[in-house]
Amino acid sequence: MLAASAIEIIGGTPLIALDRIYTGPGRIIAKAEFLLPGGSVKDRAAKAILLAAREDGRLKPGMPVVEMTSGNMGAGLAVACAALGHPLVVTMSAGNSPARAKMLEGLGAEVVLIAQVDGSPGQVTGSDVNAAAQAACAIARARDGFYVDQFNAAEGIAAHETTTGPEILAQFGGPVDGWVAAVGTGCTFVGVAKALKRANPGTVCAAVGPLNARPLAGEPVLDARHKLQGIGYGTVPPHWDPSLMDMSVGISDDEAEEWRRTLAHREGLYVGYSAAANVCAAAKLLASGRLTADAVVATVLCDTGLKY
Ligand SMILES: Cc1ncc(COP(=O)(O)O)c(C=O)c1O
Missing domain, CATH: 3.40.50.1100 (Rossmann fold)
Incomplete structure (x- = not known):
């Protein structure tokens, strides 16, 4: 095939x-x-959320996609965004491995690293993730982008x-x-x-x-x-x-x-x-x-x- x-x-x-x-x-x-x-x-959730949003009109052609990620959702989104023609901005806690940011950038995403709140490198806490999510929300608003919101999207x-x-x-x-x-x-x-x-x-x-x-x-x-x-x-x-x-x-x-x-x-x-x-x-x-x-x-x- x-x-x-x-x-x-x-x-x-x-x-x-x-x-x-x-x-x-x-x-x-x-x-x-x-x-x-x-x-x-995470590729599976990324694909499902973006295709559903394009189908019902929440995600318009060429519109920026924005999400908080520990790296994997971002990579799935980057694959789908490249194929569908959307720019992607991801926020990620600086506590995640640098290899993840490198892969995301390699796939054409803009990566915004967010300082850790109470975790340490390689150990990312819920507070670290919340800080990255808040930053993603703010970027989505500022750039008129589609906020993926993987924790709340039913398509996942x-x-x-x-x-x-x-x-x-x-x-x-x-x-x-x-x-x-x-x-x-x-x-x-x-x-x-x-x-x-x-x-x-x-x-x-x-x-x-x-x-x-x-x-x-x-x-x-x-x-x-x-x-x-x-x-x-x-x-x-x-x-x-x-x-x-x-x-x-x-x-x-x-x-x-x-x-x-x-x-x-x-x-x-x-x-x-x-x-x-x-x-x-x-x-x-x-x-x-x-x-x-x-x-x-x-x-x-x-x-x-x-x-x-
Ligand atoms: C490495 C890894 N394992 C497991 C999971 C858990 O998947 P889910 O979000 O579907 O619970 C994730 C989610 O990002 C992940 O990055």
Whole structure:
């Protein structure tokens, strides 16, 4: 098939059995989202939000697009904006890795770095993200741009409910027993959980967060700083649906480091921290006794390790 643009190759990622890093009981299968053109799972939300806004007239031809990003949403938007002919301005906390700003600039985006409020380099907090979001809002107003607002845009969830979830079911060949995903905006977790629970209401859905910042589990935020960039902002995201979460799994920085290294060495999959946290959490879910010994748990390899 000839793809008409980079937008058309967003979606349809391979589903991989992680049988070398995890040998049982049960099995972990993972969507290779790092293969998408922007290098992460966020390409799906970026595509869905921009296409919907163009369709209903909120985003006019040539209009600037503005968003706050930890890097990945920005890259997805940059891919879509290049293909659709929109200039892109992104604000990003200075705590995110410099590799992200470089990639965004390489894709033609204007990057505005925002000083950290209480985080440190490599460790971005909810306050850091809020500061970047406020700056993005102000820029969108000043430039008459379209503010993407990934935390509140409903199309982000719909993108995963209509693509990622059904892809897992089709590629695996039926319902799965478990679903595990790290939560940033929550679009991936919520959208896929809806699709998987529709196919099998018994699918156990586990939300992944930093060990010491899991408000989704009703726990106080003990330490807002962690290495899982792109997730775990210490707040419950606006369109969170608690009825979809069967359990919450906390992952430490050390665990994410170790699983990231092992995924690269044993599976040949060089991915980021949240992807490693997801796979570690899938193994914990299988070890928890909630599932049978032949259970299959699906997750996502959120982004490439080249961004860190
Ligand atoms: C590296 C990484 N992993 C996971 C996520 C979480 O995705 P979602 O916003 O759909 O919860 C993000 C979101 O930006 C991310 O950048």
